[in-house]
Amino acid sequence: MRPATRQRVLAAAGALDYSPNISARSLAGARSYLLALLYDDPSLNYLAQVQIGALAKCREEGFYLLVEPCRRGVPGVTRAVRSLLVRSRVDGVILTPPVCDSPAVMAALEEAGVAYVRIAPARAPYRAPAVAMDDYQAGYDMTAYLLSLGHRRIAFIKGPRAHGAASRRYDGFCAALAAAQIALPAGFVARGDFSFDAGMDCGLALLRRRPRPSAIFAANDDMAAGVVAAAHRLGVALPEALSVAGFDDTAARLTWPAITTVRQPITAMAKAATGLLIAALRTRGREEKSPPPRLMLDYEIIHRASTAPPSGGGNDG
Amino acid sequence: MRPATRQRVLAAAGALDYSPNISARSLAGARSYLLALLYDDPSLNYLAQVQIGALAKCREEGFYLLVEPCRRGVPGVTRAVRSLLVRSRVDGVILTPPVCDSPAVMAALEEAGVAYVRIAPARAPYRAPAVAMDDYQAGYDMTAYLLSLGHRRIAFIKGPRAHGAASRRYDGFCAALAAAQIALPAGFVARGDFSFDAGMDCGLALLRRRPRPSAIFAANDDMAAGVVAAAHRLGVALPEALSVAGFDDTAARLTWPAITTVRQPITAMAKAATGLLIAALRTRGREEKSPPPRLMLDYEIIHRASTAPPSGGGNDG
DNA sequence: TTGTAAGCGTTATCAA
């Protein structure tokens, strides 16, 4: 179009303080500029950080974010997702763990032809873009670090059954033990739901075992904080009598001693994922041949005061 | 209409898996079934809990929730809010602190005729429904409790300047001191931004004062957790040499010792606020004469291990 | 009680 016309229109729009109406746009066109963020009972801290990242990218790109809880695993999910798509007409969906590994949700999305991106998926299929970090390697590295300190009786607190990324952390833990030819004593593995309370309960249980673990590695920070509280309650000295390691770096600094943890770039992952989703939206139809991008972000082990060499003389009996 | 017809329609809707399209509805009708949650740099934990409550109510009532950051205080807010309203056509807006006390935001909302509700407002005007708790009294009560333990040198860490509710907590603190005829020593008041780091910094500064405070009351939990960490770092024994009190009960259990705090029913407040907003939407136009409802929810002081009588022999010099 | 038609603010298509 002619630059002069363009100028005139822009000027008029500015003068009238015009902004396009999302509903009308969505109704008429192929795009709604609406993204949905699906989550299922996550750690609140994790969710909040994901949202910050997603929202930041949405703002940059002129999208809006709809937040939706999603009971993954119940029979009605497919219906619920389908209903969300029809009603809200979102252009794309951001899947956070553990929804990111739900075959039912992915199937519903694909069937409806709605683009989506997965944050921290742990399993195939990789038919949509994904942003993750190497949870397996991070679990391995943290365990190797504990081993390097001299620990041999290391317990693990797993995350929710459906949480794939948490399972990978456990796999890495097991692999590191195996590589060091260290057997995992019976009863040294507990399972929690990522909450502080679960960490406390599992911590109390693990610390009553004999021989007692000299280190406990929890699949997320909230649970690691619970373990620290459990140790305090039982009068177990940290880090002399027990080392504690966490994962996420969402709550690890709050405790005393502060928890050694794996720093996960949650906000950056969410931002990158949202960017990938929007990019996919823009190239819809074309270049369907290339496989969807998979971004792998770096993690970092943050060494804090909760880990130290085992004292040796511990409560072994 | 005839029950038979009604049945037929409902049956058909069920069979076709029909759900109404939000955009079309919004475009054609007076309602969009969209609510916006506005926030400005809050404590992440607080925000997450507000969202849980708001989302729960939205689900119940068939509404959707749009989450929007909002830089309150910058010159462009009015424009930004107006743009949000025009573009998204939200039916109503939920204002969280400190946005709930922004005259510019409220004016923009009223001018556009969009309903809103305020969570934890601290100031007039009360032209819209509001849900709050008595921050002043809670601050007073907590201070009275510290005084009852025998503390006389109590320091306070204030929240962000714009955060009205946090100011009320401080007012209550001052009133309780005044009622006990205790002077607030110079330099015993610090200000933080509600973050753990701010609490740590303020805590370090306050603990280096002489005479040293025997108790520190922080305007929220994150900062109180920072104070606990600062005390650990300086080797100040908790609670023997220092009592710490927080506010919110969002992070108070995580530390060691766990923090005595004011439990704020955040999720319940958000749920109630969302309910009030939706109710206002339904009775729009009628009964404009009655003043907007103001709900006051109860708080509770949670006594934990971070507070105890002062040891007396402290580092007074 | 039921059916019909106009319009909501855009996008997309087609003539001019």
Place this chain on the structure above:
DNA sequence: TTGATAACGCTTACAA
């Protein structure tokens, strides 16, 4: 390059 016009899927008002 530009202007006109038909959807999009509902709500609302009015006619049958």
